[in-house]
Amino acid sequence: VTPKEELRLAMVSVIRIDVTPVKRLVIVAGVAVAILLVAIIIGATGPPVYDHVTQFAYDCPGNSHTWDGLACNGVNLQDPTQFWEQTVPQATALNRFWSLQFAPFTILNTDTAPQMNLLVQVELIGKNDPSDDGQWYLISNDTTPVSVICPSNPCTPTNIIYEEALEYNYYHVRVWMVEGQTNLGDVQFTFWQAHSGFSKLELAFRNIYLIITSLVTGIYFWRMRRIPMSDWCWEQRAAAVLLPVAVLQANPFYALEYAARSWFLHFLDALFSTLFTATFLLVALLSIDKLRLEETRVEFNRHHIPKLIVCGDSTPPPHHVVSRPQ
Numbered sequence: 001v002t003p004k005e006e007l008r009l010a011m012v013s014v015i016r017i018d019v020t021p022v023k024r025l026v027i028v029a030g031v032a033v034a035i036l037l038v039a040i041i042i043g044a045t046g047p048p049v050y051d052h053v054t055q056f057a058y059d060c061p062g063n064s065h066t067w068d069g070l071a072c073n074g075v076n077l078q079d080p081t082q083f084w085e086q087t088v089p090q091a092t093a094l095n096r097f098w099s100l101q102f103a104p105f106t107i108l109n110t111d112t113a114p115q116m117n118l119l120v121q122v123e124l125i126g127k128n129d130p131s132d133d134g135q136w137y138l139i140s141n142d143t144t145p146v147s148v149i150c151p152s153n154p155c156t157p158t159n160i161i162y163e164e165a166l167e168y169n170y171y172h173v174r175v176w177m178v179e180g181q182t183n184l185g186d187v188q189f190t191f192w193q194a195h196s197g198f199s200k201l202e203l204a205f206r207n208i209y210l211i212i213t214s215l216v217t218g219i220y221f222w223r224m225r226r227i228p229m230s231d232w233c234w235e236q237r238a239a240a241v242l243l244p245v246a247v248l249q250a251n252p253f254y255a256l257e258y259a260a261r262s263w264f265l266h267f268l269d270a271l272f273s274t275l276f277t278a279t280f281l282l283v284a285l286l287s288i289d290k291l292r293l294e295e296t297r298v299e300f301n302r303h304h305i306p307k308l309i310v311c312g313d314s315t316p317p318p319h320h321v322v323s324r325p326q
Contacts, residue, residue, distance in 0.1 A: 047197030051095075057084050057187040065105040065153060065186035078184050083176035086189070090170060093258040094196035097164045100173060101192060103157035105185035106150045113151040119178035120144045122160050126168030136172065143178055154188045165263045203255060210250035217243040234290060238283045249276035 058067060058074025067076045075082040091098045108114045121143050125136040148155040161173060177184070220243055224236065232240070251272050257265045 042201070046201055048195050049198050051193055051195050053089055053191045055086065055189050057189070066107055067185065077177050077187055078181055080177045080179060083174050084187070084189070085172065085174040088171035088173060089191055089193070091166055091193050092196065093166070094199040095193040096199060096257070097162070097166070098171070098191060098193040099159050099163070100161040101157045101190040102146060102160045103154035103188040103190070104148060105153045105187065106155060106183050107185045108150070108183050110150050110152050113149055114183070116148050116150060116155065116181070116183055118146040118181055118184070120146050120160060121176050121178050123174040124161060124171060126171045128169045130170065137168070157190070164266055199258070203258070206250060206254050210247065210252060213243065213246045213250050217247055238287065241279060242283060245276050245279045248272040
């Protein structure tokens with residue numbers, strides 16, 4: 001065996017399970033279990049993922065959600081001339097986004113799970129100046145059709161606002177019905193945003209993951225530099241593809257999402273995640289196909305076209321970040 005062949009075989013033994021010593025597999029499994037336990041402990045004891053604040057269109061005695069003009073305080077959205085408005089709790093860069101959830105109550109009997117079709121007018125304005133004299137800028141003023149099922153009260157909630165690119169420091173929202181809704185009772189509004197403590201934790205883990213994957217990728221290619229690519233086995237080529245994609249999946253630009261107010265960075269993060277998922281699915285499928293056919297090499301041909309279609313079709317597309325989902 002030549003020195004070059006010996007080096008190639010040594011690199012193969014690092015990534016091929018069938019020739020890896022059992023002791024090394026046990027160590028890898030132990031590290032994986034330890035990482036999983038740490039993740040479970042942090043998830044159970046760490047900060048919550050989201051913060052939310054709930055408000056109602058009106059407040060009636062006895063926690064009633066049926067309007068009584070003499071006893072209730074607030075606005076009755078059955079009347080299209082009345083509107084509910086609220087200044088959004090201030091969201092910082094660490095909060096990443098904020099959304100407004102709309103959950104109406106019905107005055108009908110919920111035993112039959114009635115359906116309500118509503119036309120909701122939503123006006124959103126924003127400003128950066130914290131003073132009372134600061135100028136507000138119109139962001140949107142749209143009519144949103146809302147169709148909900150009411151197996152209980154409140155009915156199924158739906159998002160009527162989702163701001164992922166925080167372009168302003170302060171927001172003010174106003175909601176009213178385009179037409180009178182005789183079956184509408186109270187409305188529950190819930191503001192959602194990411195918890196700043198969880199964002200800090202996620203940012204720290206992202207950076208650690210990025211450093212580890214970058215080091216592993218650099219060491220791998222440094223060790224492989226003496227072996228011509230034409231002599232690489234399938235496992236070595238698969239690792240050479242997966243490791244750089246794993247670095248992208250860690251997203252070197254992720255920290256910029258907290259500093260720059262741009263939808264493109266969110267799109268980039270979703271794109272890298274999608275690329276890693278598609279690549280991993282393709283490598284796993286080809287590896288299993290190689291074992292099934294007992295092939296020594298994986299050659300791309302027309303029979304692999306369906307595999308590419310399956311992996312691409314089963315991967316979540318990143319366009320949902322651009323469309324600002326409701």
